[in-house]
Amino acid sequence: MTQLLLAKKHIPEIKKRLAEDVASLGLEDSYLAIVFLGENTSSETYVRMKRRFGENIGLSVKVFWQDRDDDQLIEEKVTELIESLNKDSSCVGVVIQLPLPPSLFQATNRLYSKIAIEKDVDGLGGALMGYASIGLIDFLPATPGAVLRLLSVYGFADFQWKKIAILWQSNLVGRPLAIEMMKRWWTILSFNEYSDQKEMKERCKKSDLIVSCTGKIHLVNDEFVRDDQTQVLVDVGYGHKDGKAVGDVYAESVMAKVLALTPVPWGVWPLTVAQLFINTIELQKKRLMLPQSLWIKRS
């Protein structure tokens, strides 16, 4: 029978451990900063969820809501905000809520890279991912981190044949996940929307683990999997169709064929928020492992 991998089930235990960490690291008066510049309803939902998660574990979440008039959202002003958060010793993490509004879209990675490395809890600023890629630290951005945590909970992070197919190559998921899996000596097949789609399906069928993060609703169907119940299929997609939450995977079509599957929305998704806080705590613990020349002087 196909096993359902459910992040949701493991959240209470993770929260309990994080609450203990917040207390033992003395972070009760610290906060996680969310820089929220967009005018985006989904973003508002995510921000609310992050705030609630923080409350649950005893870590404040402060939202820095900037004037949304595009004319005023100049990069320089946002950079100044980030730099003041970098300097504030009470701030233990800085998150820029994505997507940014159109006027700042091109500046996304540049702004992320301005976050002090020890506070880049989303891991999207580049440097932390680079240090992870050479094995200096273990660190992953929130979403690929959530994927691996979930696989690990269910014993699939160190799979027998170690062949992974990753659909699409975004900065947020596909690319850091591929980097991590190379570190773990998996064979990597990394596809994008320009890849030969027929061959992609064939290759997915031959893989042990398939991770889809394309944002294309119901892209992955029974043409992507074998039917011998030996493959693990992870769905990172999240969208809506006919008022229902759906992902990249057309679950009905593959359900009986694979060994394990992450349903949407309770599969991967609740862990992505948790992973942000796990990263925050981990970076507090690992700060001293980061190259000294990069430390930000605490005020």
Add this chain to the structure above:
Amino acid sequence: MTQLLLAKKHIPEIKKRLAEDVASLGLEDSYLAIVFLGENTSSETYVRMKRRFGENIGLSVKVFWQDRDDDQLIEEKVTELIESLNKDSSCVGVVIQLPLPPSLFQATNRLYSKIAIEKDVDGLGGALMGYASIGLIDFLPATPGAVLRLLSVYGFADFQWKKIAILWQSNLVGRPLAIEMMKRWWTILSFNEYSDQKEMKERCKKSDLIVSCTGKIHLVNDEFVRDDQTQVLVDVGYGHKDGKAVGDVYAESVMAKVLALTPVPWGVWPLTVAQLFINTIELQKKRLMLPQSLWIKRS
């Protein structure tokens, strides 16, 4: 007819341009530092070649040759040396000659990460590769940089079908090359020595570009390529057999079958030294694009 891709042919032109850059950037009194800790004959040859290349373009290369008594090669001492080079404003680049001696082998990445980011001309310290992975700057470690430069010179860096097979996943070549090709939206097949070797051969046959950096002499033979002269085969290997320089590719076996091939040693290899100096110059030009919080204060 199979085309031979020859780095050697393009070195004089690259040297000429770099010499102009050294002059226009006013680097005549600056130097590239090589930290040489090993007792390794090949390393001595490489160090000599780097020094000579530097002389050719008017940039001094200073070798910091540490006492090779293993007991004295403590990580702390090497870190101190790196930190003093970081602070020296005449020093425009720091290279740690690899491999390090056994006593420091485990510290390789940690030591590399201590190099000031703007001076990490080998790009092995992690942060630069991280910034490159999110598209903040264009940057590659010397060897994958050399591979792409060579492909670009011959018009193969933007190949028609964009499917690359990369053999092995080292920090030095395979991993950064895969990251770069994801950025360029290629389909990536990244193999290691634990991959199913039969499938690896089949997949290489179906790829447009094959880059081998395994260090296994003559691993890649006619079982890895089609015979329709449409594939490009890059050999990053470099070793010796029966007194002759040889690479990963068994050239005689594949020669007539591929569109283009890099012979050993004059294919990729001369460009790896050149790329180190190209990186040095590029980092001088791009310093201001790097996140400010990472700058090392110049003394």
